[in-house]
Amino acid sequence: MENEKVQSQSLTAFPEGSVRELWTISLPLMISTLxxxxxxxxxxxxxxxxxxxALNASVNAGTWAWAYLGGVGMLTAMSEIFVSQFNxxxxxxxxxxxxxxxxxVAVFSSLFFIPMAIWMGPLxxxxxxxxxxxxxxxxxxxxFGPCYALMTALSGFFIGRGKTKILILLAVxxxxxxVVFDWILIFGIKGIIPEMGVKGAAFATCVGYIFEASVLMYxxxxxxxxxxxxxxxxxxxxxxxxxxxxxxxxxxxFYTLEIxxxxxxxxxxxxxxxxxxxxxSICQSILILLSFFLDGLxxxxxxxxxxxxxxxxxxxxxxxxxxxxxxxxxxxxxxxLFFLFDPKASISFLFPGHFEAxxxxxxxxxxxxxxxxxxxCLICAFLYISLEGVRWVLAGIxxxxxxxxxxxxxxxxxxxxxxxLPVYLIVVRHSFTVDYAWLLTVxxxxxxxxxxxxxxxxxKWREIDLMK
Numbered sequence: 001m002e003n004e005k006v007q008s009q010s011l012t013a014f015p016e017g018s019v020r021e022l023w024t025i026s027l028p029l030m031i032s033t034l035x036x037x038x039x040x041x042x043x044x045x046x047x048x049x050x051x052x053x054a055l056n057a058s059v060n061a062g063t064w065a066w067a068y069l070g071g072v073g074m075l076t077a078m079s080e081i082f083v084s085q086f087n088x089x090x091x092x093x094x095x096x097x098x099x100x101x102x103x104x105v106a107v108f109s110s111l112f113f114i115p116m117a118i119w120m121g122p123l124x125x126x127x128x129x130x131x132x133x134x135x136x137x138x139x140x141x142x143x144f145g146p147c148y149a150l151m152t153a154l155s156g157f158f159i160g161r162g163k164t165k166i167l168i169l170l171a172v173x174x175x176x177x178x179v180v181f182d183w184i185l186i187f188g189i190k191g192i193i194p195e196m197g198v199k200g201a202a203f204a205t206c207v208g209y210i211f212e213a214s215v216l217m218y219x220x221x222x223x224x225x226x227x228x229x230x231x232x233x234x235x236x237x238x239x240x241x242x243x244x245x246x247x248x249x250x251x252x253x254f255y256t257l258e259i260x261x262x263x264x265x266x267x268x269x270x271x272x273x274x275x276x277x278x279x280x281s282i283c284q285s286i287l288i289l290l291s292f293f294l295d296g297l298x299x300x301x302x303x304x305x306x307x308x309x310x311x312x313x314x315x316x317x318x319x320x321x322x323x324x325x326x327x328x329x330x331x332x333x334x335x336x337l338f339f340l341f342d343p344k345a346s347i348s349f350l351f352p353g354h355f356e357a358x359x360x361x362x363x364x365x366x367x368x369x370x371x372x373x374x375x376x377c378l379i380c381a382f383l384y385i386s387l388e389g390v391r392w393v394l395a396g397i398x399x400x401x402x403x404x405x406x407x408x409x410x411x412x413x414x415x416x417x418x419x420x421l422p423v424y425l426i427v428v429r430h431s432f433t434v435d436y437a438w439l440l441t442v443x444x445x446x447x448x449x450x451x452x453x454x455x456x457x458x459x460k461w462r463e464i465d466l467m468k
């Protein structure tokens with residue numbers, strides 16, 4: 001690409017970089033992500049009604065599985081960054097090439113996921129309290145991992161061009177499919193389908209991913225897209241692949257190491273007591289559901305920022321950052337209504353029966369009302385997700401610029417140094433209550449946010465050129 005300044009065009013009808021433009025781009029992504037995360041959340045709701053052990057097993061195994069699924073998915077999602085920059089630079093005929101490179105990554109990821117499914121589960125969970133159910137859940141998600149990676153690769157074609165409404169429809173349909181299969185496979189149908197418990201929840205989620213990936217591939221290969229955006233350019237392109245991999249691999253490793261860090265966090269909670277992991281399971285389940293906003297906003301920021309970066313209009317990135325922070329503040333004010341009031345009614349609705357059956361026993365062990373501990377943990381979870389929202393906005397801009405090597409080192413080291421080490425030294429070694437562990441998540445997120453802000457202000461990411 002020539003070094004001259006290229007005038008970009010707003011992805012919407014609203015002023016460039018404004019709150020309204022960012023909201024218009026991000027909202028469909030949020031809804032799409034919400035529908036996808038709802039699959040995990042609904043799995044948890046069904047499993048909580050099936051048994052408390054099944055819920056806790058899904059949290060442990062699911063977190064480890066998402067470390068690998070999300071890592072590969074983060075790599076294939078880099079198609080979004082290149083699509084947005086090519087779109088901003090008006091290089092439409094080249095848009096299909098980076099998407100195809102990530103499609104090939106998704107296809108060949110089976111060489112990674114299948115061995116993981118066979119050997120990694122027993123290695124991770126041997127001798128743990130929920131060994132058999134954890135291995136089953138992890139194994140199924142690994143076997144279908146390439147479908148998730150394919151879905152994220154193809155989604156980038158639509159996200160990078162600001163065409164995100166189709167993703168909402170597909171995600172909603174996939175979520176309905178998941179709910180139906182959850183009900184059928186977890187509990188079974190007497191005399192027809194045996195109950196499968198945790199395995200049924202995993203299968204139901206994977207069916208939803210297969211549906212989304214299949215429809216996105218069909219749309220990607222339609223005639224008008226082949227002619228305008230070069231989506232028929234399926235051949236391996238070493239130069240484009242190298243660029244995608246260079247940007248995406250550090251981000252993928254960072255995501256994997258960060259989620260592995262949280263998997264270790266939940267394993268420490270499991271080792272401490274059933275109370276520690278159960279309260280943590282509740283907090284994590286709610287955070288998973290609400291992280292739709294953070295993910296959608298971050299990807300929206302990356303799409304808008306990528307178009308400005310592709311057009312060499314770096315001065316507009318401050319407007320994108322300001323708009324992202326405004327939207328995050330409004331989100332934090334909204335979710336405070338859920339986190340900061342008495343949690344008993346919400347928890348009783350989300351996790352009925354099994355949780356309350358243990359509440360009286362745990363209250364006696366603690367010497368204080370269980371819901372006081374839970375309220376403190378939910379307040380900490382609120383502060384954590386509010387700070388994470390700021391970090392994800394900054395990460396969206398840095399990702400759009402291709403500054404993913406920084407994200408790898410800063411993100412991966414932060415979770416181990418600022419979260420896991422303090423949790424082990426303070427909570428595990430001294431057997432403190434679970435609220436201390438969640439207070440440390442706030443400490444971790446605040447420090448991480450400060451590091452990302454310092455990187456953005458320093459501006460070294462401006463020197464990166466993905467289209468040379």
